[in-house]
C-alpha cells in the first residue's frame with residue numbers, strides 16, 4: 001500500500017501562529033503550514049534556526065493555540081493537549097519526575113488516563129523492554145545516564161500508544177555515540193509498533209537517516225518549502241546507510257534546500273515579489 005492510500009492520522013491545515021510580543025506589536029512566526037501525516041509514516045521536520053519548528057510542534061500537540069488554521073488528529077480537531085499524541089522533548093532532565101522510579105514515570109500518563117492496573121503493568125513492562133531498560137524499572141531517573149533518561153522518556157511515550165508521536169530535537173543533548181544508538185532505537189520502535197512519528201531536528205544527516213520523508217521549512221514566517229521522499233532501504237545501519245551513494249545525494253539535496261530557506265525569505269509563498277525584489 002502506498003503512503004497516499006493509508007489513512008491520514010494527522011492533518012495540519014493552513015496553520016498560522018502570530019505571537020503577541022508586547023505593547024501592540026506582534027510577530028508572525030508561522031505563516032501557513034499544510035501537510036498530512038499518514039498512518040505509520042516517519043517524517044522529519046528540518047529548517048533554519050528560528051523557522052518555527054518548536055512553535056509548530058507545540059501547536060500540533062495542542063500545547064499552544066494556533067492563530068488560524070486547524071490541526072486534526074484522527075478526524076478530531078485538536079484544541080488542547082490531545083490524548084492521542086505523545087511528545088518527547090530535548091530536556092529529558094526536566095520531563096521526568098526525579099522522585100518517581102522509572103516504572104512510575106512510565107506509568108504516570110496511563111494512570112492519569114484511567115487505564116486498568118493490570119493492563120498498565122503490562123504496557124509499562126513492554127515499553128521498558130522496547131527501549132532496553134527492563135532491568136531499570138526500580139531505579140530513579142537521577143541514577144541513570146542522559147541517554148538512559150531519554151530512553152525512559154521514549155518508553156513513556158510508547159506506553160501511551162499514541163496515534164502520533166512528536167519528538168522535538170530529542171537527541172540534541174546527548175553525545176554522538178549515544179545519539180546514534182538512540183536513532184537506531186527509535187527506528188526499531190517505529191517499525192515494531194507501527195508508529196506514526198513527526199521528528200524535529202537541526203541535523204540534516206539525522207533527518208535523512210531516520211525518516212521516510214523530510215519536510216523542509218522556509219525561514220520565518222514559515223511555510224513548507226519542500227517535501228522530500230527518502231527512498232533508502234528500510235533496513236538502516238549507521239555505517240552502511242551513511243556511506244551509501246544515495247544517502248549522500250539525499251543529504252546534499254536537503255542541505256541545499258535548507259541553505260535556500262536561510263537566504264530566500266518569502267521565495268515560496270511570494271515568488272513574484274521575491275524575483276522583483278532581487279532582480
Ligand SMILES: Nc1ncnc2c1ncn2[C@@H]1O[C@H](COP(=O)(O)OP(=O)(O)OP(=O)(O)O)[C@@H](O)[C@H]1O
Nearest residue numbers: 019021027029048049050051052053054055056220
Ligand atoms: N513566546 C514567543 N513570543 C514571541 N516570539 C516567539 C516566541 N516563541 C518563539 N518566538 C519566535 O518565533 C520564531 C520561531 O521560534 P521557534 O522556537 O519555534 O523556532 P525553531 O525553528 O524551533 O528554532 P531553533 O531551531 O533555533 O530551535 C523565532 O523567531 C522566535 O524568536
